[in-house]
Amino acid sequence: MPLQVSDYSWQQTKTAVFISVPLRGVCVRDADVFCTENYLKVNFSPFLFEVFLYAPIDDENSKAKIGNDTIVFTLYKKEVAMWETLSVSGVDKEMMQRIREKSILQAQERAKEATEAKAAARREDQKYALNVMMKIEEEERKKIEDMKENERLKATKELEAWKECQRKAEEQKTIQREEKFCEQGKQVGEERNKLKHKSLTRIAASRNLATKGRNSENIFLEKLKEDSIPGPRSVGSIKISFTPRVFPTALRESQVAEEEEWLHKQAEARRALNTDIPELSDLKEEEKNPEWLKDKGNKLFAKENYLAAINAYNLAIRLNNKIPLLYLNRAACHLKLKNLHKAIEDSSKASRIMKLHLRLIHPIKLYKMMLRRFGR
Numbered sequence: 001m002p003l004q005v006s007d008y009s010w011q012q013t014k015t016a017v018f019i020s021v022p023l024r025g026v027c028v029r030d031a032d033v034f035c036t037e038n039y040l041k042v043n044f045s046p047f048l049f050e051v052f053l054y055a056p057i058d059d060e061n062s063k064a065k066i067g068n069d070t071i072v073f074t075l076y077k078k079e080v081a082m083w084e085t086l087s088v089s090g091v092d093k094e095m096m097q098r099i100r101e102k103s104i105l106q107a108q109e110r111a112k113e114a115t116e117a118k119a120a121a122r123r124e125d126q127k128y129a130l131n132v133m134m135k136i137e138e139e140e141r142k143k144i145e146d147m148k149e150n151e152r153l154k155a156t157k158e159l160e161a162w163k164e165c166q167r168k169a170e171e172q173k174t175i176q177r178e179e180k181f182c183e184q185g186k187q188v189g190e191e192r193n194k195l196k197h198k199s200l201t202r203i204a205a206s207r208n209l210a211t212k213g214r215n216s217e218n219i220f221l222e223k224l225k226e227d228s229i230p231g232p233r234s235v236g237s238i239k240i241s242f243t244p245r246v247f248p249t250a251l252r253e254s255q256v257a258e259e260e261e262w263l264h265k266q267a268e269a270r271r272a273l274n275t276d277i278p279e280l281s282d283l284k285e286e287e288k289n290p291e292w293l294k295d296k297g298n299k300l301f302a303k304e305n306y307l308a309a310i311n312a313y314n315l316a317i318r319l320n321n322k323i324p325l326l327y328l329n330r331a332a333c334h335l336k337l338k339n340l341h342k343a344i345e346d347s348s349k350a351s352r353i354m355k356l357h358l359r360l361i362h363p364i365k366l367y368k369m370m371l372r373r374f375g376r
Helices: 094-212 214-225 257-275 279-284 290-302 304-319 324-336 340-360 363-373
Strands: 009-012 016-022 032-035 039-044 045-051 063-067 068-077
Touching: 032 068, 032 279, 039 068, 039 094, 290 324, 304 324, 324 340
Parallel strands: none
Antiparallel strands: 009 016, 016 068, 032 039, 039 045, 063 068
């Protein structure tokens, strides 16, 4: 139950009322002050002070000062007059309750109006800010458009000036060309006059020579005999010799160092294999060449003798296992004989050899060497 504060004091003038309410330990943080035009209440636990005012006051401009264990109210009257008492006399509980409820409703309505006024002011501020931003953006856009238009006009003027310069240059060139043609025409006319004059002088000189007689004709005949054409030369033959070549290509298209190295390796391989392969003992020297065996296998393949062709390729591979075409040709024979696993194995070996060559030699050089060395 709150303690009612009754030891307060008050003074008045015609325009204001001053109320001093003593509250021990009161501070701004803990004091709850509620004021309307007819009702004033201070709640500071456990103290309660309320008064039902004699006449309405201007609650918006009224003030309260809290400090030194006291709250001092300065209430401004709406009507200039002296009050008989501070509070209304003869007020019962129901009337007090109605005044309280009415004061609360008035406070709520004022708070609502203040909130709406603040919201309206905020909207007006936002609208004003938006209008200002739109004006600024419009000015910036106009400024940018003006700059673009100025640049366009400047570029147009520069283009027109350049076209005018080009036109003048073309006119100057045309004039110079015409002057040159005129000069050339004058020179041609002068040359024609000179040639005409020379031809006339020659005709006159020839007429003068014709009157001299036959002695001059004899002199010209002797001169022609002296200047007669000499006889043809005697027939002979010229011997032409070419550089001996192992490969059927011109020297300018070959790689001499690579070919010599390849031939050297082939010879060493044949010499090393001749002692290890008993089948070579019955063959001629030319038949021990992998190239010859490859050609032999190709001929047998063309005759559809696939087993004999495989034997020829096998012997050639034993002589030199670095030629991919031997594996490819043998794979073709196995494919004809439906030996698919062997065909795949030979194709894989040929692919590995080709990849090794592609890493070591330029592809174009490899293609040329394959055509030159292996043929098919």
